[in-house]
Amino acid sequence: MNNAPGPLPPAGHDHDSCVSAAIETAERLCRDRGLRFTALRRRVLTLVWDSHKPIGAYDILDKLGSEGKAAAPPTVYRALEFLIEAGLVHRLDSLNAFIGCPDPARSHAGQFMICRRCRTVLEIDDPEIDAVVAKKAERLGFTSVHQMLEVQGLCANCGESD
């Protein structure tokens, strides 16, 4: 089954349906795994899915505050931790920001194309890339624990306008 959105969210697409699909997937995944999808976790995930651009923890705190649902930073960090742990959200280390995963049911490392101009992030999950990195690491006697590939550049929308 592969109903994940294509790699490039077309400009002007119906983003509301991306958000509702992501929330539905999260509900199903949490139910199947016996995880609690609390109101705050749901709200934080919705804020992360606000767009296809990564969001920082402070922006999440700000938005919760402006909705009158201010939460203490450690509470929000714990909610983010939960979402990352569940595979619903990825943390982009180079940006210190978070992005929703379009295909969280399958465990994967993920490779990320980050547009420098509009900050849109495209996630591709290519097991061949994971396998190549794992093989090279093994050859060096290196035990990899966490693999995340971040590529910076221009997305198709931004590249075209040049």
Ligand SMILES: [Zn+2]
């Ligand atoms: Zn969308």
Ligand SMILES: [Zn+2]
């Ligand atoms: Zn992912």
Ligand SMILES: [Zn+2]
């Ligand atoms: Zn772009």
